[in-house]
Amino acid sequence: MLQINPDRLWQSLMDLACIGATDKGGVRRLTLTDVDRQGRDLFVRWCGDAGMAVAVDGIGNIFGRRAGTGEDALPVAMGSHLDSQPSGGKFDGAYGVMAGLEIVRTLNDAGIRTRAPIEVAAWTNEEGSRFVPTMMGSGVYAGVYELDYALAQTDVDGISVREALKSTGYAGAAIPHALGAYFEAHIEQGPVLEQTKTTIGVVLGALGQRWFDVAIAGQDAHAGPTPMETRKDALLAASRLVIEVNRIATTFPDYARGTVGFMQVKPNSRNVVPGEVRMTVDFRNAKDATLASMVEELQRCVARIAADCRVEIGIKEVVYFPPSEFAPDLVESVRTGSEKFGYSHRDIVSGAAHDAVYMARIAPTAMVFVPCEGGISHNEFENARPEDLAAGCNVLLHAVLGRAGAA
Amino acid sequence: MLQINPDRLWQSLMDLACIGATDKGGVRRLTLTDVDRQGRDLFVRWCGDAGMAVAVDGIGNIFGRRAGTGEDALPVAMGSHLDSQPSGGKFDGAYGVMAGLEIVRTLNDAGIRTRAPIEVAAWTNEEGSRFVPTMMGSGVYAGVYELDYALAQTDVDGISVREALKSTGYAGAAIPHALGAYFEAHIEQGPVLEQTKTTIGVVLGALGQRWFDVAIAGQDAHAGPTPMETRKDALLAASRLVIEVNRIATTFPDYARGTVGFMQVKPNSRNVVPGEVRMTVDFRNAKDATLASMVEELQRCVARIAADCRVEIGIKEVVYFPPSEFAPDLVESVRTGSEKFGYSHRDIVSGAAHDAVYMARIAPTAMVFVPCEGGISHNEFENARPEDLAAGCNVLLHAVLGRAGAA
Numbered sequence: 001m002l003q004i005n006p007d008r009l010w011q012s013l014m015d016l017a018c019i020g021a022t023d024k025g026g027v028r029r030l031t032l033t034d035v036d037r038q039g040r041d042l043f044v045r046w047c048g049d050a051g052m053a054v055a056v057d058g059i060g061n062i063f064g065r066r067a068g069t070g071e072d073a074l075p076v077a078m079g080s081h082l083d084s085q086p087s088g089g090k091f092d093g094a095y096g097v098m099a100g101l102e103i104v105r106t107l108n109d110a111g112i113r114t115r116a117p118i119e120v121a122a123w124t125n126e127e128g129s130r131f132v133p134t135m136m137g138s139g140v141y142a143g144v145y146e147l148d149y150a151l152a153q154t155d156v157d158g159i160s161v162r163e164a165l166k167s168t169g170y171a172g173a174a175i176p177h178a179l180g181a182y183f184e185a186h187i188e189q190g191p192v193l194e195q196t197k198t199t200i201g202v203v204l205g206a207l208g209q210r211w212f213d214v215a216i217a218g219q220d221a222h223a224g225p226t227p228m229e230t231r232k233d234a235l236l237a238a239s240r241l242v243i244e245v246n247r248i249a250t251t252f253p254d255y256a257r258g259t260v261g262f263m264q265v266k267p268n269s270r271n272v273v274p275g276e277v278r279m280t281v282d283f284r285n286a287k288d289a290t291l292a293s294m295v296e297e298l299q300r301c302v303a304r305i306a307a308d309c310r311v312e313i314g315i316k317e318v319v320y321f322p323p324s325e326f327a328p329d330l331v332e333s334v335r336t337g338s339e340k341f342g343y344s345h346r347d348i349v350s351g352a353a354h355d356a357v358y359m360a361r362i363a364p365t366a367m368v369f370v371p372c373e374g375g376i377s378h379n380e381f382e383n384a385r386p387e388d389l390a391a392g393c394n395v396l397l398h399a400v401l402g403r404a405g406a407a
Numbered sequence: 408m409l410q411i412n413p414d415r416l417w418q419s420l421m422d423l424a425c426i427g428a429t430d431k432g433g434v435r436r437l438t439l440t441d442v443d444r445q446g447r448d449l450f451v452r453w454c455g456d457a458g459m460a461v462a463v464d465g466i467g468n469i470f471g472r473r474a475g476t477g478e479d480a481l482p483v484a485m486g487s488h489l490d491s492q493p494s495g496g497k498f499d500g501a502y503g504v505m506a507g508l509e510i511v512r513t514l515n516d517a518g519i520r521t522r523a524p525i526e527v528a529a530w531t532n533e534e535g536s537r538f539v540p541t542m543m544g545s546g547v548y549a550g551v552y553e554l555d556y557a558l559a560q561t562d563v564d565g566i567s568v569r570e571a572l573k574s575t576g577y578a579g580a581a582i583p584h585a586l587g588a589y590f591e592a593h594i595e596q597g598p599v600l601e602q603t604k605t606t607i608g609v610v611l612g613a614l615g616q617r618w619f620d621v622a623i624a625g626q627d628a629h630a631g632p633t634p635m636e637t638r639k640d641a642l643l644a645a646s647r648l649v650i651e652v653n654r655i656a657t658t659f660p661d662y663a664r665g666t667v668g669f670m671q672v673k674p675n676s677r678n679v680v681p682g683e684v685r686m687t688v689d690f691r692n693a694k695d696a697t698l699a700s701m702v703e704e705l706q707r708c709v710a711r712i713a714a715d716c717r718v719e720i721g722i723k724e725v726v727y728f729p730p731s732e733f734a735p736d737l738v739e740s741v742r743t744g745s746e747k748f749g750y751s752h753r754d755i756v757s758g759a760a761h762d763a764v765y766m767a768r769i770a771p772t773a774m775v776f777v778p779c780e781g782g783i784s785h786n787e788f789e790n791a792r793p794e795d796l797a798a799g800c801n802v803l804l805h806a807v808l809g810r811a812g813a814a
Binding site: 188189190191192195207209211221222223224225226227228229230233235236238239240242243246249250255256257258259260261262263264265268269270271272273274280282284350351352353375377378 | 595596597598599602614616618628629630631632633634635636637640642643645646647649650653656657662663664665666667668669670671672675676677678679680681687689691757758759760782784785
């Protein structure tokens with residue numbers, strides 16, 4: 001049974017991680033900086049070494065293409081991103097691109113031809129750390145954003161994406177093309193696989209997201225002379241809301257998640273009853289209808305808490321990102337691939353968004369998750385085991401081969 | 408029936424409020440600054456005009472003394488403070504001192520002699536805004552702080568109390584002396600009297616205070632990929648604690664109050680489960696035993712929440728200030744004084760600390776509260792009605808007369 005070369009995959013990841021390496025063993029490779037250019041250049045060189053034709057589109061997405069034998073067959077693509085968070089790790093994004101490269105190298109070594117062409121994509125600016133929005137390259141490719149809109153975005157120094165593409169030499173002209181399928185391998189960025197001692201996460205889709213800003217207006221009052229029953233304590237109201245957000249997320253079905261990650265209290269003095277709180281709510285769910293029910297329940301809680309605590313609560317939706325369901329046949333190919341190798345596997349949904357979420361809008365899509373240490377990512381201590389990375393790559397290999405078809 | 412001169416009392420307050428007046432109608436008269444010196448100088452001049460002998464002790468407390476006829480009778484003192492918060496009001500502190508002065512003027516006008524001497528005290532640095540600790544002058548007088556310790560305290564510019572006393576000319580040498588009684592008139596600084604349309608608050612004592620710093624350590628995690636059941640959400644734990652603090656304060660007797668006024672969340676990012684929260688707890692109660700029970704209940708809650716949320720919670724007591732009970736006979740004289748004038752009155756406890764709290768440790772003590780607008784103080788919009796201030800002063804006059812005795 002065909003297998004990838006685990007050592008070569010690992011070595012490619014480690015070589016790539018030298019570019020923008022940080023003292024603590026992480027990576028700082030912000031989109032379209034000079035270190036990102038070095039990473040891109042290395043990937044392009046490796047694509048050429050593997051006999052692939054390289055194309056770059058208008059937003060700087062890089063496509064390495066291994067020809068197929070079927071003239072009209074749409075390419076089967078794999079990919080992810082090479083940019084990192086400011087204090088990022090070696091695997092988030094890089095793994096999906098290097099896994100695609102390793103698969104092409106494996107096919108080359110084995111002299112295997114496929115009917116459909118195989119492509120390896122490196123999407124521009126997935127992280128959104130230097131330029132907003134996140135998942136910019138796949139978003140433009142999938143038609144979520146206009147190219148001109150994306151090119152006009154600027155970083156904190158006022159440098160636009162257009163300028164950064166030019167200065168790094170990645171302002172390409174390739175035209176987006178239809179894909180027969182898209183696969184993305186990625187570290188889980190969560191604790192489930194590790195905690196359940198599972199090697200492969202069969203990703204069913206990605207959670208939808210609805211984000212809210214909440215502003216609570218009560219009244220400042222002296223903690224000493226103000227009796228409890230006359231208070232309008234904005235922090236008490238906020239605390240009740242935090243508990244409701246967690247109750248909703250733990251009682252609703254379909255992978256419901258709810259988080260209050262941000263809270264700011266005013267005047268924030270130990271002997272003053274807080275008159276003002278600003279906070280956020282992040283709701284996620286695999287089903288849009290359930291997500292909507294969570295929001296309705298949140299609004300009921302807001303009304304009740306406002307009345308109980310005699311405060312005003314304003315709530316504003318700032319992000320709405322519908323759930324994404326991956327292609328059942330591709331998902332099934334990930335599952336059967338895991339079984340073929342005897343890897344433990346479990347169905348999972350991605351709590352975070354990935355380039356695959358946008359690609360799912362224009363092509364049949366699936367993802368392969370592998371465990372990462374402690375579920376930690378977006379952190380220099382991000383880590384993954386070579387054997388897990390290899391396993392994910394093997395599953396991806398067979399899923400891609402199945403889709404691309406024998407020559 | 409002898410009454411004070413309401414217009415003269417009001418005018419004295421308004422004249423004093425010109426010193427350090429702010430644009431918004433408040434007062435900024437920080438301890439031992441030049442404006443505080445001007446306020447002190449005016450008070451000293453007014454004491455002299457009223458025939459009082461003036462003495463200043465080592466911490467700068469000013470005592471105006473009207474002689475009594477009884478050679479051995481201990482003085483009956485009234486007072487409060489002339490310093491203000493950075494953005495303070497016209498009445499907090501100033502009212503207690505001006506009320507004492509008005510009573511001496513009233514006795515002078517009526518040609519009334521008393522057996523015991525009558526003193527009007529202006530205590531140094533009650534607010535603690537420039538120098539810490541608060542209630543410094545009365546604290547030194549009552550033996551809570553050593554004089555040398557207080558003199559060595561410095562402001563943000565490194566200027567010591569000792570230097571500030573010298574530069575303002577208020578480094579005195581008078582020896583603290585025993586008092587037969589101490590009365591303090593003050594605005595309520597809370598909403599109870601106004602909301603219940605009551606003119607006089609008969610103050611039974613001051614709430615004890617126990618303050619805590621709380622540190623909650625959970626674990627940062629991505630809001631998306633981290634299932635609810637694996638989280639260690641420090642903000643969820645903090646929110647549950649806020650609710651328990653409020654539950655304890657609303658269910659325990661004896662004027663229980665509980666406030667979380669300060670909360671700081673880390674990393675405070677909308678899509679990251681918070682790994683760390685720092686917060687405070689401020690508990691107050693009229694009875695020390697009940698205050699202790701509140702703290703025990705808090706500790707039980709902390710243990711339960713830490714276990715439920717799988718976080719670590721550290722709790723450290725940073726202030727302990729026992730409840731203060733005023734002298735029953737003096738309190739009764741305030742109550743009967745209110746009735747004599749037909750003023751509405753109700754028993755109340757002071758939620759905040761005052762100079763009277765320290766004085767109660769060395770002399771029979773009572774306080775008279777009058778309403779303030781909206782319960783607001785420590786604010787330039789602090790306000791009180793002339794008729795209420797006059798009523799409080801009348802009640803004080805008769806309480807003092809009763810205690811000082813006829814000549």
